Amino acid sequence: MLALSGGEVAGPSRNTSPEKLLAAILRHVGPAPALAGLVDVVCAPRPAQHCGAVDLDRICDAITRAADALLYPFYKLAGSERYLNEIRVRARATGLSARAILAERGEAALAPAGFACGYLRRVGQIALCAHFPKAYARLMGQSASTPGGVLAAERNALGLDHVIAGNRIAATWGLSARFRGIAWGAHDATGTVNDPDAHTLSYVLELADALVRRAGIGIPDYTPLRAFTPEETELGNRIAPSLHGTPGEVPQRIADEEHGDASRNATVADVSAVRFTATDPRSLAEQFLDQADTSDTFAVCVAIARVAQIAFNASTAIAFAAGADQDWPACVAGVHERRITLAECDTLRAMLADCSADRTASSPCLHEVPHAVLRTNVELAEALAHETNTCQLLPIARQGEMIGGVLFADNASANRATHQDVQLLVAAFGAALSAARRAQDQQRTIDTLAASNQATTDTASDPSQRLQLLAAMAAGAAHELNNPLAVITGRAQMLRNASHDESTRKALGVISEHAHRASEIVSELLAYAKPAAPQPASVTLVRCLDRLRQRWQRDAVKSATQIDVRISDHAFAVFVDPEQLDTVMDAVMSNALIACSQRDGRVIINSFSQPSDDTLVVSIGDNGCGMSPEVLAHAFDPFFSHRPAGRGRGLGLSRAARLVEINGGRMWIDSTEDSGTTVHLALPARAPEDRGR
Amino acid sequence: MLKSVYTTGEVAQICKVSQQTVIRCFDSGRLKGFRVPGSRFRRIPRDSLVTFMKENEIPLDHLASGRKRVLVVDDDQAIVDMFSELLERDGRFEVRTASTGYDAGMATQQFHPDVMLLDFKLPDVNGNIVCRTIRNQPEFEHMKIIIISGVADPDEIAELKSAGADDFIRKPFEIEHVINRMSEMLNLN
CATH class of the missing domain: 3.30.450.40 (GAF domain)
Known part of the structure; x- marks a missing residue:
């Protein structure tokens, strides 16, 4: 269609009138009520009233999609022409730039209009490029860097410039005169005289275009078309980060959108x-x-x-x-x-x-x-x-x-x-x-039920939530049970004081004692679920164990068990609540002595430090009856005891583990049935602020 | 069981005045009495105390029984009944009861108890509120408050002490322990 000779750009102007060219272009264009509707909304004189609630990104995407759908015949016509894509990239960058400038200027209500005008003002160029791809590529290469060069070249070489083409395409689509005045206002300001918003938009579009050029987006070689005022330069620098990313981003975004379409299509096909x-x-x-x-x-x-x-x-x-x-x-x-x-x-x-x-x-x-x-x-x-x-x-x-x-x-x-x-x-x-x-x-009903069921299960299986529940329950039980228990013990004591019969007095004493025991179980459960906050201090292990050994000695003798403390280094100290440590050691030792009671037992207490993580490990090993894997699995569960009924409440180890945990330590058990059990306590060796030194 | 001779401190408590006032009255001769031989301690015989109270229009109800007034506050009727029976049987106490924080306040105003046995969890307010309300009134400054509760959270106990409770006893309790604590606080023998 085009003849190129001697570097001169030859266009269809020599034998084709602008009207004929326009007719060729407009063959692919018809009324577009939906796009017209969208543009009408965003470019109405009082846009804020219509667009206030609508997400800006969504409206920009909708305009892009609607316009791209309408421009589809042009893209198809031009195939994979490089310039066509560059124009499209630049159009989108101009739209985004106008949007950013308006947001910076505090005119967010005009931002959708800025985007629409920025994106659509290149439709004429797209149409021309699609119809005369090679000639247009040549034109762009030669004249893009001259102010007004593209328009002049288009008019001279093609006989039609993109402003006229764009205007006519927009008119055919049914876009308003106001929009057209703004989009191509830099060239034709008619109709925007008494319209301050339109003036603002025209200025912003021109600036956006210049800034996109300055950023070198969608144009191969950049020459400034105009000088920038200091304010404009500053504004340009502010929005530059978003624009500099644009060349790579825009095609990517379009690709993403296409991918989005593909996945949405896939959803439909899947369904x-x-x-x-x-x-x-x-x-x-x-x-x-x-x-x-x-x-x-x-x-x-x-x-x-x-x-x-x-x-x-x-x-x-x-x-x-x-x-x-x-x-x-x-x-x-x-x-x-x-x-x-x-x-x-x-x-x-x-x-x-x-x-x-x-x-x-x-x-x-x-x-x-x-x-x-x-x-x-x-x-x-x-x-x-x-x-x-x-x-x-x-x-x-x-x-x-x-x-x-x-x-x-x-x-x-x-x-x-x-x-x-x-x-x-x-x-x-x-x-x-x-x-x-x-x-x-x-x-939905099934899902709701399943979800609430899951939530209940989660609550039940989440250890911290389970403990909270247990604490609340134990506190409630303590209050509800201790009142009647107080009446039982009080009345029993009153009767006892009044009685002179020894067997009656004894029986009443037993009643009182057992009511107290019932109350203690509730207290222990409460102490397990909600132990007192630890008051940590440095505890020297040797001294602590010497003191405790005297306490244990009587039981040890009774079960014929030897207690062997192999810690002699006075430097071995732990940073925990001293009273709680006593409780832990008592519970572990009590279990060890019971495990050894049927044989010639020996309990060995040993310790070694882990210098790397400020931890001291204390091990209490016995050669007692040991635990089966099933018992071991439940060793820390409250009220789990494999001993015969009445021999303990099954709270000792679970409470000990809990106390170790709140003191920042860890407790675990190695045990083999019939050959013994070793309980390990990893305890913090230093105050938190001294750790890692 | 009735006392025949009183110390100045006891007179101050009975008359609801400060010990200093009692001493002034004693020294000026308005309150008749004697000094313990071999010491400077002042003692007031019962009849001169009654005369003094009548002259100064001080109500005699505090002196009448000579027994200590105990207010038992608990919403559990079985607990209230048990304390009433126990304390009445002891003979040294005059007992009133209340089952809510509001009732406790009303009874305190009318009865002027020497000691209050207060359950922590009441239907309307908790024990600490009752404590604070009573302690805010200067006339009940000397009243003793013993909290009796089934839940012994260390934080709650600390809070109660700071609210003005004199002691905390956990349910279930040894009745002897409760009586002993009351006796100690009220200087009973």
């Missing part, structure tokens, strides 16, 4: 592989009822969208399930099948409510959806962005309640469905959707 082959609505309805998976609302939406697309001969059909939730799951069936979520779509809700009010019981009705509805929802606008026909809403009701709907682009001439067909389909859709909702409600 339902059922394809409907019937062509007439009646067989379609039968096939639908036969094959649709009614265990999941989204799967039903997929099936409904696919069936509706065929039945109504629609290029795009969106089936959604309406419910009390804020977000409605929906499936878009069209060129690309994907899952979307209709969030905060109040207008659609209102429309469904109207349908519900209007509806005569037996006649399902189609409602034309005004563009205003599409504009209020980013997902809808995006899904129907490239549709030029009006949209219809087919509400799906079941027993008087609106449970969903199908939105599709109406192709009236090709729509073969009769009123009866529609009725048949709606009935089928309603049956499937309500079955799916029921199934999902059931599943």
Whole structure:
């Protein structure tokens, strides 16, 4: 199409008028109500009123998607032309830059408009580049660094500049004059005279473009087109980090989005592989009822969208399930099948409510959806962005309640469905959707129950939570039990004091004593679950064990057991609560002496230090009866005792382990049945602030 | 069982005045009595004390029985009954009872107990609140408070002591221990 000679750029201008060129470009362009709607919202004179609640990222993504869908024919035309991609990268960078500048200037309400104008102001360039790829590449290489060079070169070489092309494309899409004034305002300021926001946007766009150039994004060699004021330079530096990352990021982001699409498509395919082959609505309805998976609302939406697309001969059909939730799951069936979520779509809700009010019981009705509805929802606008026909809403009701709907682009001439067909389909859709909702409600109940069950199990198996529960229970039990026990002991003592019969006095003494014992069990349980906070001090092991050995001696003699303390080094000291250490040692020794009672026993106490981690390990080994693996597994459980009933309460070792733990130590047991047990206590050797020295 | 001779400290407690005031009255001759032979200790015979109280319009109810007033506060009726029976049988005590913190406050105002046996966990407020409320009133400064509770959390005990409790006894208890503690606090023999 183009002839290049002697380095001169030759364009179609020599034999083609601008109008003809424009006609060639506009062949690929039609009305785009959805994009127009989106742009209208963000570029309205009082944008804050419309965009306040909408997430900025989402609206920018929606604009990008809607525009990319519309520009798809151009991309297809140009193949993998390098410049086309660079223009696209630069367009996006300009949009992001405008957005960042507006945010920096405290004009966040204008940020979506800034992005839209920044991104869309390159559509003319994209169209020209797509039509004349080689000539355009050449042009860009030669004139990009001259101020106004690109426009002049375009006009001279191609006979048409991108501003005019862009303006015409935007007008054909149905974008407002105000938007066009702003997007190409740097070149044509008409219509923005009494519009301060438009002025701000025009200035910001021009600055954004210049800063993107300065950052060298989407343009091979950078020459400044203009000088920057100090404020602008500073602003540019502030937003530079986000822009410098842009060249790599933008294609990546687009790739991510495409990947996102692919994964969303995969979701749809995963959910339902059922394809409907019937062509007439009646067989379609039968096939639908036969094959649709009614265990999941989204799967039903997929099936409904696919069936509706065929039945109504629609290029795009969106089936959604309406419910009390804020977000409605929906499936878009069209060129690309994907899952979307209709969030905060109040207008659609209102429309469904109207349908519900209007509806005569037996006649399902189609409602034309005004563009205003599409504009209020980013997902809808995006899904129907490239549709030029009006949209219809087919509400799906079941027993008087609106449970969903199908939105599709109406192709009236090709729509073969009769009123009866529609009725048949709606009935089928309603049956499937309500079955799916029921199934999902059931599943939700099951999940909730399972979750609460799991939570209960977790609480029961989490040691710290279990101890908290135990402490609360023991405290409650102590209060409830000790009152009656106080009455039992008190009354028994009063009777005892009044009695002169020795056997009665003895019996009353036993009653009192045992009531006290019952109370002690509760106290011990409480002490196990909620021990007193340790008051650590440095304890010299030799001295501590000398003192304790005297206490143990009587029991040792009784069980004919020899206690052999092999620690003599006075430097061996531990940093723990002295009283609690006594309790621990007593409990361990008591177990050792009982284990040795049936034989010629020997208990050896030894110690070694672990210098690396400030720990001292004390080992108490006996040659007693030992423990079987089953007993060993429960050795630290409260109230677990393998000794005959009445020989102990089974709290000794568990309480000892707990005390060691709260003193920052560790306790473990080696034991072999019939050959002995060794209890190891790893205790902190120094105060926490002295550790590691 | 009734005492016939009182010390100045005992007179101060009976008349609800300071010991210093009693000494002043004694020395000025308004309160008749004698000094213990061989020492300077002042002693007041019962009849001169009654005369003094009548002259100065001091209510005689504190002197009447000569017994120490005990207020037992517990929401468990079995505990209250047991203490009532035990203390009445002892003969040295006059007993009133209350089952809530509010009742305890009311009874304290009317009965002016010498000692209060107070359960920690009451249906309306906990023992520490009762302690604090009573200690905030100067007229009950000398009243003894013994907390009796089934739960002995060291932190709670410390909190109770700081709230003004004089002692803490854990349930179940030896009844002799409770009586002995009361006797010690009230200087009974």
